[in-house]
Amino acid sequence: MTDVVSLYVNDGLPEEEIARQAALYGPLAEDIRALIPLGISSRADDDEIRRAREHLAAATEILERRRDSGPFGTRFNDAGHFRTWGNAAAGLRNAVAPPLEVHTDPDGRVWTDFHLHIGYEGPAGHTHGGVSALVLDQVLGDAARVGGSPGMTGTLTLRYRKPTPLGDLHAEAKLDRIEGRKAFVTGHIAGPDGICVEAEGIFIAPQWIADARAKFEAQD
Amino acid sequence: MTDVVSLYVNDGLPEEEIARQAALYGPLAEDIRALIPLGISSRADDDEIRRAREHLAAATEILERRRDSGPFGTRFNDAGHFRTWGNAAAGLRNAVAPPLEVHTDPDGRVWTDFHLHIGYEGPAGHTHGGVSALVLDQVLGDAARVGGSPGMTGTLTLRYRKPTPLGDLHAEAKLDRIEGRKAFVTGHIAGPDGICVEAEGIFIAPQWIADARAKFEAQD
Structure with missing residues (x-):
């Protein structure tokens, strides 16, 4: 190991x-x-x-x-x-x-405008479903971190609404809630014709981060 | 488009x-x-x-x-x-x-032994969760195709059981069942210490493939 x-x-x-x-x-x-x-x-x-x-x-x-x-x-x-x-x-x-260059808005939403060259192909002429997953895992994980609960991916669920083109794309994510060590995050990838892939993720923080968070929140 | x-x-x-x-x-x-x-x-x-x-x-x-x-x-x-x-x-x-070089067993199981270099890193020293998703999307999609229902990814659900190391890994998948245009597939990635990531996917075949399959099965 x-x-x-x-x-x-x-x-x-x-x-x-x-x-x-x-x-x-x-x-x-x-x-x-x-x-x-x-x-x-x-x-x-x-x-x-x-x-x-x-x-x-x-x-x-x-x-x-x-x-x-x-x-x-x-x-x-x-x-x-x-x-x-x-x-x-x-x-x-x-x-x-x-x-990806991931930005953070004041409300905690994270987003990125990015370009996928022809090396990200899956179905003929389109983005590989696994590359969309790579982008979303990164962006959702960043939203968990920005929301105060950095962690490893626990589960990731992807729904492919329509084929994702190659080229210029947008992805964004936001933290829904934190429960103990778990951060619940949602996000999507959009192309010129709208949302192509939706994602939900649960990211698991180390115990010491969850403990520190609980202590901090008890002081409020 | x-x-x-x-x-x-x-x-x-x-x-x-x-x-x-x-x-x-x-x-x-x-x-x-x-x-x-x-x-x-x-x-x-x-x-x-x-x-x-x-x-x-x-x-x-x-x-x-x-x-x-x-x-x-x-x-x-x-x-x-x-x-x-x-x-x-x-x-x-x-x-x-x-x-990935994906092989097919006579029983329809597909599998691949592959190597991930340091360019596939996510968490320090480990495989990026999205790279695991890329591998699994490919292997599960191949299992759907080998099973007679080639299609685009509809949904993909990934459960990360433990951190996936970099280096030599194994992935495999098999078709569970076909319902109309939907192929239900399961699979996993394993490292030297066992299964790291489990996946379930639904792959959506074009209507003409589902129609051809229904016609073929009616002839049996």
Whole structure:
């Protein structure tokens, strides 16, 4: 079993160093992300593919010389600046992620406008049902966290109302209520023609967070 | 709205041409896939990142010269060989996909042993709940198709029993029953320590498939 604690670390990075790393590694992830649709759609011939792969091998050789072992994890500093740059839905350094940039409204609603390229396809020409689930799991989890009950997904229920197109989409979620360790959250994904997928999730907070919340609320 | 029909095409490719394309473009996708974890974990400095990005730009320039427009879609030939090479979970040409290679047992159970690299992270050191959903949506959908009722996801319910590690995992699913256009399917993901996520899905077949099935069963 992976040692979770060691991947949830205060690495004490100063803000300027975080900004430097974001400016250095963010564009690298964007370059890799941009290659994914070309891997699917390119009609390059044998010779062109050979030359393209030589460049990819050269880049790989440079990048792997010095690197962290294991997953990125969750890193933070004393200022409470959290980084989950390896996150599959929202990670700044992760080319698997669209990436989602999730915003919070004053009323606790979280939302994101995002773009899905052709690498997120499932049914011909449409978004994969599991990619919609990836987006919604992330956004609903963020709504639980913003609502004061951060936790792991307990259950997630998705109702697919109509096919989700690729391209520009919107997702949002809000916390319905908290009961002990459980946060109940709802949300949806919408395309240009309206809501495509609806979701309900229950996110389970660690016991110490539920205890802290109960203590805090008793003081009100 | 995307024109679905145009992305579901019999392109009449001979088997040898399909094999040639798989051998040419499959390794390209593998190269791009291998870059994703390095995008997350590399500690390369400014100069190294600059040189790596020059190589990625050179590869991009070669690959984008000639390419298909739009998503890969679903392509097939007269022999009934289907290709969904752009699929986000299983696509041979798609670096977003692990990719899943899904097998079918004689009793209709479908299963896959697969590997998730660090680009599939959610909670620190663990698989993103939405990536588990992506895998299960694909495998459950395959079980519906193998069971004779191919369709789009209608509802998907996921219960997260314990954190899913990254690395080597197993997923499987089987059709429970078909009622009209609805196929009811169950499945799970397991890690080295047992089942992590359970799923139930309802997949909705097109009306003409349900009609053909009813006609066929009436003949028995």
